[in-house]
Amino acid sequence: MTSLPTPVTLADVARSAGVSKMTVSNVINNKPGMSEETRLRVQRAIEATGYVSNAAARLLTGKRANMIGVLTPRLNWPFVTEILQSASTVAEAEGLNLAIFTTASNPTLERERAMLLRTLADGVLLVIPSADEHQVFGNVVPVVTLGAYGERTVKVDNFEGARLAVRHLIELGHTRIAHVHGQHNDLRDAAEREQGFVSALEEAGLDVLPGYLQDGEFSEEGGRRAAHALLTLPDAPTAIFAANDRSAIGVMEAAAQLGLRVPHDLSVVGFDDIHAAAYTDPPLTTVRQPLQQMGEKAARVLIDLMRGETGVEQHVLFPASLVVRQSTAVPRAHQEVRVSP
Amino acid sequence: MTSLPTPVTLADVARSAGVSKMTVSNVINNKPGMSEETRLRVQRAIEATGYVSNAAARLLTGKRANMIGVLTPRLNWPFVTEILQSASTVAEAEGLNLAIFTTASNPTLERERAMLLRTLADGVLLVIPSADEHQVFGNVVPVVTLGAYGERTVKVDNFEGARLAVRHLIELGHTRIAHVHGQHNDLRDAAEREQGFVSALEEAGLDVLPGYLQDGEFSEEGGRRAAHALLTLPDAPTAIFAANDRSAIGVMEAAAQLGLRVPHDLSVVGFDDIHAAAYTDPPLTTVRQPLQQMGEKAARVLIDLMRGETGVEQHVLFPASLVVRQSTAVPRAHQEVRVSP
DNA sequence: TTGTATGCGTTATCAA
DNA sequence: TTGATAACGCATACAA
Numbered sequence A, B: 001m002t003s004l005p006t007p008v009t010l011a012d013v014a015r016s017a018g019v020s021k022m023t024v025s026n027v028i029n030n031k032p033g034m035s036e037e038t039r040l041r042v043q044r045a046i047e048a049t050g051y052v053s054n055a056a057a058r059l060l061t062g063k064r065a066n067m068i069g070v071l072t073p074r075l076n077w078p079f080v081t082e083i084l085q086s087a088s089t090v091a092e093a094e095g096l097n098l099a100i101f102t103t104a105s106n107p108t109l110e111r112e113r114a115m116l117l118r119t120l121a122d123g124v125l126l127v128i129p130s131a132d133e134h135q136v137f138g139n140v141v142p143v144v145t146l147g148a149y150g151e152r153t154v155k156v157d158n159f160e161g162a163r164l165a166v167r168h169l170i171e172l173g174h175t176r177i178a179h180v181h182g183q184h185n186d187l188r189d190a191a192e193r194e195q196g197f198v199s200a201l202e203e204a205g206l207d208v209l210p211g212y213l214q215d216g217e218f219s220e221e222g223g224r225r226a227a228h229a230l231l232t233l234p235d236a237p238t239a240i241f242a243a244n245d246r247s248a249i250g251v252m253e254a255a256a257q258l259g260l261r262v263p264h265d266l267s268v269v270g271f272d273d274i275h276a277a278a279y280t281d282p283p284l285t286t287v288r289q290p291l292q293q294m295g296e297k298a299a300r301v302l303i304d305l306m307r308g309e310t311g312v313e314q315h316v317l318f319p320a321s322l323v324v325r326q327s328t329a330v331p332r333a334h335q336e337v338r339v340s341p
Numbered sequence C: 001t002t003g004t005a006t007g008c009g010t011t012a013t014c015a016a
Numbered sequence D: 001t002t003g004a005t006a007a008c009g010c011a012t013a014c015a016a
Helices: A010-017 A021-028 A036-049 A055-060 A078-093 A107-120 A133-137 A158-172 A188-203 A220-231 A245-257 A275-279 A291-306 A332-339 B010-017 B021-028 B036-049 B055-060 B078-093 B107-120 B133-137 B158-172 B188-203 B220-231 B245-257 B275-279 B291-306 B332-339
Strands: A067-072 A097-102 A123-127 A143-146 A153-156 A177-181 A213-215 A239-242 A267-272 A285-288 A315-318 A321-323 B067-072 B097-102 B123-127 B143-146 B153-156 B177-181 B213-215 B239-242 B267-272 B285-288 B315-318 B321-323
Touching: A010 A021, A010 A036, A021 A036, A055 B055, A055 B107, A067 A078, A067 A107, A067 A291, A078 A097, A078 A123, A078 A275, A078 A291, A078 B097, A097 A107, A097 B078, A097 B107, A107 A133, A107 B055, A107 B097, A123 A133, A123 A291, A133 A143, A143 A291, A153 A158, A153 A291, A158 A177, A158 A188, A158 A239, A158 A267, A158 A285, A158 A321, A177 A188, A177 A220, A177 A245, A213 A220, A220 A239, A220 A245, A239 A245, A245 A267, A245 A275, A275 B275, A291 A315, B010 B021, B010 B036, B021 B036, B067 B078, B067 B107, B067 B291, B078 B097, B078 B123, B078 B275, B078 B291, B097 B107, B107 B133, B123 B133, B123 B291, B133 B143, B143 B291, B153 B158, B153 B291, B158 B177, B158 B188, B158 B239, B158 B267, B158 B285, B158 B321, B177 B188, B177 B220, B177 B245, B213 B220, B220 B239, B220 B245, B239 B245, B245 B267, B245 B275, B291 B315
Parallel strands: A067 A097, A067 A123, A123 A143, A143 A153, A153 A315, A177 A213, A177 A239, A239 A267, A267 A285, B067 B097, B067 B123, B123 B143, B143 B153, B153 B315, B177 B213, B177 B239, B239 B267, B267 B285
Antiparallel strands: A097 B097, A285 A321, B285 B321
């Protein structure tokens, strides 16, 4: 084991400089009122000893940690990383540390880490938390949620976003439209997108056909499975709206495996507009969430809260927008009708 | 501002339960030797008061924080997130918290955050650190680096990986092969891949033609610029090896803009095998880094170090492998020769 | 089985 | 302009 050398403390520096601990502390915190001479002597002693302040001790005296804590289920979801990257840029600009912890959507871990942040962080950002995760913080620490639950939330308009996607398909002439939804358990996003799907169909006088709702679990693998089930139906859909881009990619893979061409034989729409969506084959038509703006906004709201500002927005809803690429087209039947009227 | 209610401390719980602080502490830490009755009474008091232990205070007494600190330049690089996701899975399984901080490759931030981790973390994982970042930790805290610098490193064999890519192009018949490299400043990876490129050419008796080394900055935008410069050369290359997948994607975009078809008019090879590489058009031939394994291994080595195990590996080098997809083919001249021999 | 005294490294307070 | 003392919340060591 690398031997841990005795950490240098304030007392060590004080002894080395021949002053008291308080003088050293005051030099470090740029307190006014001391002779240039001692200030210099202390500074030299700090350098010489290689002193580093102990965060725990400072925290204990009630000093702020300048830290925003983040709880997120995972790290390798583009949704998460895009948002956190921009949030971290804002935090850095404000001189705040952003500390990110993963919870794996595991209630025990969530609780444990939340407890830690309660004492370590000055503010907390929750990314797609489970239903009650935010309650842990009571009002000990200001909290902003990127997702559905909580008193302060920043999210995209899932309902209207889904309607945008489905209306696009309807306008192209599709009537047999299926939905690959996300997990329902405690992710309200999945439910809201599904509701938007149903609403758009109803508005156009269309029905949700039997078996036309399949769980894609927000993943490629889930999307593949769901699409396989849909496309082998006796009355298969001509268009699929997937609840996110990852499951949409799975849908496209399944279609290819079954020998269907996108968009000729099947139109596919995703949700999120992750980076990869522009590079799929064909490029994916999708509903865009302004992830970067959402991350920035969440950080800004939280920082305002931390600074004790009043009248901070409670629920920020970002509009979704449709990005039409090449995975959607007029349904096949229509194409044939046009060729031979 | 949300009013901060007085935090509940051990003393509060003790008073509420009519016992001393130590009894409460002992109950919390599952110390043996106390009547079931008091244990129960204390537990009820804990629940009633909503007590949560203060991490800073515990840290100060020399207790471990059970925390692995991570310093990474950014979050939205696939390289980073894939590695950290698997590292965090390992950490969770071992009951350790993984706290991630971004440095934006900014020396000041790096230093500041490193100082924080020195007292907060039991071990540190550095992701592609700058040359001297690891020195901050001295041997106060065990450190493992994912990248080039440091006493304990986990990385991919950049040199052989690059040779793999270039040999593949040579075997296809290319002779005019260019390299879009990464930033050289303090990222040794970029230099190693470039050296591999040169080495493979030399081995085959080929030259690095004038202007055939362009900086792609490891980004799409940089890749686009570099490719534009290369492809408008009087003696343009028939194949480009890019130092990572993101710049390779930029190369393909530039090629498309110039009306060149990949791989018919230009072969492209990347490095990393990020998720998106499988979904580009055409799917990208690339050198694969086993990111998941690397993240796991780094976490494992660090945890061994933290536990004081002896004989822990110092430098782990993972072999790279070539993933041949559809962005590489026989060069055009060869194709024509074959058609009319 | 339970309680008391002490110390961790820092900062606030107040006295010198 | 500087320094002594107490306090933050917890855990270790030891006493009762």
